[in-house]
Amino acid sequence: MSTPRFTGRARQYRSGATVRILDRVSRWAITVGGIGTLVSILLVSVFLIWVAVPLFFPTRMSAPHRPAEGAAALDAAPLHLEVDEHRRLGWLVTREGTLEVFRLDSGRRLERRPLFPEAEMTAAAFSRQDDRVAFGFVDGTVRLGRIAFWVRFLREAEVPPELRSLSAGGLGEMAGGLVVRTPEGMFRLQGVDVELEPPIPSGSAAPVLRIDQTVTAAGPVYAVLTADGKLRVNAVEERENLLTGETEIELAGGEVPLAAAGAGGLPDFVRISGLGDALYVAWRDGRIQRFLTRDPRRPVLAETRDLEPGPARVTSLSWLLGRFTLLVGNDQGGLSGWFLTRREGVSTPDGRVLTRAHTFAPGAAAVTAIASSARTRLVAAAHADGEVRLLLATTAAELAASRTADGRPLAVLAVAPREDAVVGISASGLNAWEVNARHPEASLAALFTPVWYEGHDRRAHIWQSSSGADDFEMKLGLMPLVFGTLKATLYSLLFGVPIALLAAIYTAEFMHRRVRMLVKPAVELMAGLPSVVLGFLAGLVFAPFVEQVLPAVLAAFLMVPLALLVGAYLWQLLPAPLTLRFSGWRFVFIAAALPLGILAGAILGPAAERALFAGDLRAWLDGQRGSATGGWFVILLPLGALLTAAGMGARINPWFRAATAALAPRPVAVLDLVRFIVGVVLAVMIALGLALGLTGLGMDPRGSVVGTYVQRNALVVGFVMGFAIIPIIYTIAEDALSAIPEHLRSASLGAGATPWQTAVRIVIPTAMGGLFSAVMIGLGRAVGETMIVLMAAGNTPLIDWNLFNGFRTLSANIAVELPEAVRNSTHYRTLFLAALTLFAMTFVLNTVAEIVRLKFRRRSHEL
Amino acid sequence: MTTASEPMADAPREPARRHATPRPAPALRGDRLAAIARGEAVPTETHRELAGERAILEVDGFNLWYGTKQALHDIHLDVPFGKVTALVGPSGCGKSTLLRSVNRLNDLLDTVRITGDMRLDGASIYHPSVDVIQLRKRMGMVFQKPNPFPMSIYENVVYSLRIDGVRDRRVLDEVCERSLQAAAFWDEAKDRLKESALGLSGGQQQRLCIARAIAAEPDVLLMDEPCSALDPIATGKIEDLIDALKGEYTVLIVTHNMQQASRTSDYTAFMYLGRLVEYGPTEAIFTRPHLAETNDYITGRFG
Numbered sequence A: 001m002s003t004p005r006f007t008g009r010a011r012q013y014r015s016g017a018t019v020r021i022l023d024r025v026s027r028w029a030i031t032v033g034g035i036g037t038l039v040s041i042l043l044v045s046v047f048l049i050w051v052a053v054p055l056f057f058p059t060r061m062s063a064p065h066r067p068a069e070g071a072a073a074l075d076a077a078p079l080h081l082e083v084d085e086h087r088r089l090g091w092l093v094t095r096e097g098t099l100e101v102f103r104l105d106s107g108r109r110l111e112r113r114p115l116f117p118e119a120e121m122t123a124a125a126f127s128r129q130d131d132r133v134a135f136g137f138v139d140g141t142v143r144l145g146r147i148a149f150w151v152r153f154l155r156e157a158e159v160p161p162e163l164r165s166l167s168a169g170g171l172g173e174m175a176g177g178l179v180v181r182t183p184e185g186m187f188r189l190q191g192v193d194v195e196l197e198p199p200i201p202s203g204s205a206a207p208v209l210r211i212d213q214t215v216t217a218a219g220p221v222y223a224v225l226t227a228d229g230k231l232r233v234n235a236v237e238e239r240e241n242l243l244t245g246e247t248e249i250e251l252a253g254g255e256v257p258l259a260a261a262g263a264g265g266l267p268d269f270v271r272i273s274g275l276g277d278a279l280y281v282a283w284r285d286g287r288i289q290r291f292l293t294r295d296p297r298r299p300v301l302a303e304t305r306d307l308e309p310g311p312a313r314v315t316s317l318s319w320l321l322g323r324f325t326l327l328v329g330n331d332q333g334g335l336s337g338w339f340l341t342r343r344e345g346v347s348t349p350d351g352r353v354l355t356r357a358h359t360f361a362p363g364a365a366a367v368t369a370i371a372s373s374a375r376t377r378l379v380a381a382a383h384a385d386g387e388v389r390l391l392l393a394t395t396a397a398e399l400a401a402s403r404t405a406d407g408r409p410l411a412v413l414a415v416a417p418r419e420d421a422v423v424g425i426s427a428s429g430l431n432a433w434e435v436n437a438r439h440p441e442a443s444l445a446a447l448f449t450p451v452w453y454e455g456h457d458r459r460a461h462i463w464q465s466s467s468g469a470d471d472f473e474m475k476l477g478l479m480p481l482v483f484g485t486l487k488a489t490l491y492s493l494l495f496g497v498p499i500a501l502l503a504a505i506y507t508a509e510f511m512h513r514r515v516r517m518l519v520k521p522a523v524e525l526m527a528g529l530p531s532v533v534l535g536f537l538a539g540l541v542f543a544p545f546v547e548q549v550l551p552a553v554l555a556a557f558l559m560v561p562l563a564l565l566v567g568a569y570l571w572q573l574l575p576a577p578l579t580l581r582f583s584g585w586r587f588v589f590i591a592a593a594l595p596l597g598i599l600a601g602a603i604l605g606p607a608a609e610r611a612l613f614a615g616d617l618r619a620w621l622d623g624q625r626g627s628a629t630g631g632w633f634v635i636l637l638p639l640g641a642l643l644t645a646a647g648m649g650a651r652i653n654p655w656f657r658a659a660t661a662a663l664a665p666r667p668v669a670v671l672d673l674v675r676f677i678v679g680v681v682l683a684v685m686i687a688l689g690l691a692l693g694l695t696g697l698g699m700d701p702r703g704s705v706v707g708t709y710v711q712r713n714a715l716v717v718g719f720v721m722g723f724a725i726i727p728i729i730y731t732i733a734e735d736a737l738s739a740i741p742e743h744l745r746s747a748s749l750g751a752g753a754t755p756w757q758t759a760v761r762i763v764i765p766t767a768m769g770g771l772f773s774a775v776m777i778g779l780g781r782a783v784g785e786t787m788i789v790l791m792a793a794g795n796t797p798l799i800d801w802n803l804f805n806g807f808r809t810l811s812a813n814i815a816v817e818l819p820e821a822v823r824n825s826t827h828y829r830t831l832f833l834a835a836l837t838l839f840a841m842t843f844v845l846n847t848v849a850e851i852v853r854l855k856f857r858r859r860s861h862e863l
Numbered sequence B: 001m002t003t004a005s006e007p008m009a010d011a012p013r014e015p016a017r018r019h020a021t022p023r024p025a026p027a028l029r030g031d032r033l034a035a036i037a038r039g040e041a042v043p044t045e046t047h048r049e050l051a052g053e054r055a056i057l058e059v060d061g062f063n064l065w066y067g068t069k070q071a072l073h074d075i076h077l078d079v080p081f082g083k084v085t086a087l088v089g090p091s092g093c094g095k096s097t098l099l100r101s102v103n104r105l106n107d108l109l110d111t112v113r114i115t116g117d118m119r120l121d122g123a124s125i126y127h128p129s130v131d132v133i134q135l136r137k138r139m140g141m142v143f144q145k146p147n148p149f150p151m152s153i154y155e156n157v158v159y160s161l162r163i164d165g166v167r168d169r170r171v172l173d174e175v176c177e178r179s180l181q182a183a184a185f186w187d188e189a190k191d192r193l194k195e196s197a198l199g200l201s202g203g204q205q206q207r208l209c210i211a212r213a214i215a216a217e218p219d220v221l222l223m224d225e226p227c228s229a230l231d232p233i234a235t236g237k238i239e240d241l242i243d244a245l246k247g248e249y250t251v252l253i254v255t256h257n258m259q260q261a262s263r264t265s266d267y268t269a270f271m272y273l274g275r276l277v278e279y280g281p282t283e284a285i286f287t288r289p290h291l292a293e294t295n296d297y298i299t300g301r302f303g
Helices: A017-056 A444-448 A479-510 A513-527 A531-548 A550-573 A576-612 A617-621 A629-660 A665-696 A714-738 A742-750 A755-766 A768-784 A787-792 A810-820 A826-862 B032-037 B048-052 B095-102 B132-137 B153-157 B159-163 B169-182 B186-192 B202-215 B232-245 B258-264 B282-287 B292-298
Strands: A080-083 A089-093 A098-103 A109-114 A121-127 A132-137 A141-154 A171-174 A177-181 A187-196 A208-216 A219-226 A231-240 A247-256 A269-272 A278-282 A287-292 A300-306 A314-319 A326-330 A335-342 A352-359 A367-372 A378-383 A387-392 A397-403 A410-415 A421-426 A429-436 B055-066 B069-080 B084-088 B112-120 B139-142 B220-224 B250-254 B267-272 B275-281
Touching: A017 A826, A080 A121, A080 A410, A080 A421, A089 A141, A089 A187, A098 A187, A132 A208, A132 A219, A141 A208, A141 A219, A208 A269, A219 A269, A231 A278, A269 A314, A278 A314, A300 A352, A314 A367, A326 A367, A326 A378, A378 A410, A378 A421, A387 A421, A387 A429, A479 A513, A479 A714, A479 A755, A479 A768, A479 A810, A479 A826, A513 A714, A531 A550, A531 A714, A531 A787, A550 A576, A550 A617, A550 A629, A550 A665, A576 A629, A629 A665, A714 A768, A714 A787, A742 A755, A742 B139, A755 A768, A755 B159, A768 A826, A787 A810, A810 A826, B032 B275, B048 B275, B055 B095, B055 B250, B069 B095, B069 B250, B069 B275, B084 B095, B084 B258, B095 B112, B095 B220, B095 B250, B132 B139, B139 B202, B153 B159, B153 B169, B153 B202, B159 B169, B159 B202, B169 B186, B169 B202, B186 B202, B202 B220, B202 B232, B232 B250, B232 B258, B258 B282, B267 B282, B267 B292, B275 B282, B275 B292, B282 B292
Parallel strands: A121 A208, A367 A410, B084 B250, B084 B267, B139 B220, B220 B250
Antiparallel strands: A080 A089, A089 A098, A098 A109, A121 A132, A132 A141, A141 A187, A171 A177, A177 A187, A208 A219, A219 A231, A231 A247, A269 A278, A278 A287, A287 A300, A314 A326, A326 A335, A335 A352, A367 A378, A378 A387, A387 A397, A410 A421, A421 A429, B055 B069, B055 B112, B267 B275
């Protein structure tokens, strides 16, 4: 019990119940809120990882499944094998021209049908992608057609009574095909349909030995090698007779000059490309000849190459999806992919040459069969020792491997349409593997290293996730997007950081306190401008404007700083009483330099265009005219200015200061102006000299940092995104500078330093940590910025430093493509991986910024 | 703030040795402090001994306002050359303001307005044609709180030469050593010149700041309560240092500490509420002040 002393009031020592309850409740609320925030941030990254990680799950291939019953009944060495997309049915065509349809689960044959009862088939060609077939006959004729699976859903009444009780997934046979009870309870009837067109002549009466066909936009094209050694290419044109209503077939074709090649023996392989514009003829020893058949009447030999320079012999030659890449298997187990690339200095008529682009890991024994998927660049290859491998052509990666049950080699194999199975036939019958190829196209190598895509001349980083064509090769290189992100960041920082930091230094160190209280909130208000507004201003207003007045804009970038400097030197020339009287208005004078600089740029720009860029800057950028000197001059001008400033600072300024110490301020100001003008002239001369030197060395900036002008480009983005990051950098930098204790400034000023010396020697070095973290946070903002780059960067995923070209950033790419990506597809997951990459980039940047900021804070605590 | 290297010999000082004799009664009496508080002008009691000294700094009818509040009233003060002059007075009496007006650091505050003038060696300080930067180069300043720059000890000392563009290494080295020796800091610092000055103790930092001020070869050394943030041992060292500077440098020191003023200074000025009340030789101010108010203050009866 206390005695009342000063206030006459006894203090209650125990806190009230409400106080204690509130204390507890608030502690809980804060704990839950804080932990919840952390957890939700963590969950976001966990979710990103959760979606992206399956990209890297390996492809799995089951042990071979061998249907026992009736397996031997199938033909042991058919010409071709197909599997339906539900993995219920298969068909094959034997060497004798018989079609066999069979159940995949039991291997039981459902149907056996001679396709050509009255003619002897001697050659056949199959195209898995479009179900097209072509057959050649002993009399030299050819029949084109289709063999395809069909599916029809049955009404309850159509189903035979004994099958009505099928459980879901159950199979039953009935006349016409196989009945499947779907999980939804429907009855699906499946079968194989054959359509064959009437025979057409091949141009020779001798038996057809080899045949291949493709369907172009104009119609089918086929190539036929007959026993008399003649190879012909024919384009089939179907025409409807308007009077009779009959279709007439017209052939346009010519003989391929095989003899010109001087080949010994008849070719073993004849392959025609997807567009019908190239015919490949190959021998087992590896020789291959390419003929140009764009005009089928006059095939021209383009080149002769050797597929197997070593002793190996070609055992298998087949098309990859799209009929542009040839897959070559040899008797040593080697497997390679070849396609046409453009090469400098080759003598072929079309300037292209067949190139070995993919070399797969070799198998242990000869390649016996190759099957390409009809969906992606997935390839199945069978080897003589019974090995079966799943490969991805794009990256030449081996995804999975297995072996036939008894080690006998497969004579033929097929990849199921949904890529969920591989089926093959060996001498001992049917083998089937279940395949779980989740995302074969995405691998670390495909995402982050250069890949040799079909039709490209070299390995490259390319992002192209979709296309209109079915045989499209997915290009998932993330590097162009990472590059675009860095390019956007670099150019916007290049513009934004100097302005933001100089503005912060000016505000913190030189600006009148009252003006500062207006300026700082005004700049911070800029940060509240929605970036979509900046984006559409950039894309729809600024980009077309810059395109029109490009020379003036570029000149203004140089003239505005120059105008500020000239203004400062002229200010010194004013008599002292005048400068003192107007010192309050200094800010207004500085602000006036900006429009003056822009005006000077507008006047000087076109003149500079005439003098430096042959009168047309955009044509110059295109490389159409003018020499490199003008461009080098403009690029090197800042360097010349820096060199001059550094040289003057080191050599001239101490001497100048000593020489003018005794003079009155006015003559010093005049001399100072003279010195400045000499410096400007010197900077121009240095830049001009360097420019002439570099041009003399044969170097040209076009094609690297500058090049063809595109309306939506890095200049526009750099300028506008610079505006977006200026407020954030400015605010943090200004805070850091203002946080420097006043006593340091007083000490420096008291020692006789000018405010500028104080700022440069004391305040800025001390605040360096804060300035750095301001820049880093600006960087983080620029890396993650979406709307501005989406609307103003052109979204072309290119790796090109050209200031006047567009780019695509990770963020804009996600915004553009995610709404269209199929859920859980490779594309979808890759976009999540892009998001994860972006997250990692900003996370690292912000962490570095935070570490530096904390270090800086510790340091300023010592002051 | 004791470090092992600091000798303990001069640590405890015998206080107020000079006051051993009985105090004679002040010559003048009157309630000046009340008059000052009412805002009335009260003439400064300046001792005759000052007329014999050569003044390097003359403060002549100096008034200063912070906004509408007047902080200094009609100050007349001649600081004698080569002597230590102490400014004493209760908190808020304008001692520091007066000191900061001498090198125009108050210019940095935009609410400050002044009338009257000061003269350094006969040249005006506040004339519009005066280059403030040049002016400050002639004065060194030591602040209440040690404020070394966040750089090395060496760079701190030669800062004033750096800003003048001196690059000659030999000149810099020599100035650094001499200044540190003059500030009695050379022996402690010579092996760690490249280390950050922020790692020093408070007393060391303050001696470094004095060395930095000396390195500029100032005409006048301004000290704004240089020992108020230091412990007694560091204070003792600084006081010895001020003693040693006497004769070569003119020192104007603001202090709260009566003993310090009596120990270190040759002349003492007593200020109250923005007015200079009494100014004379330290011996006289502390033993036989002319004014009863001064006597009350220095004997600790108020303030």
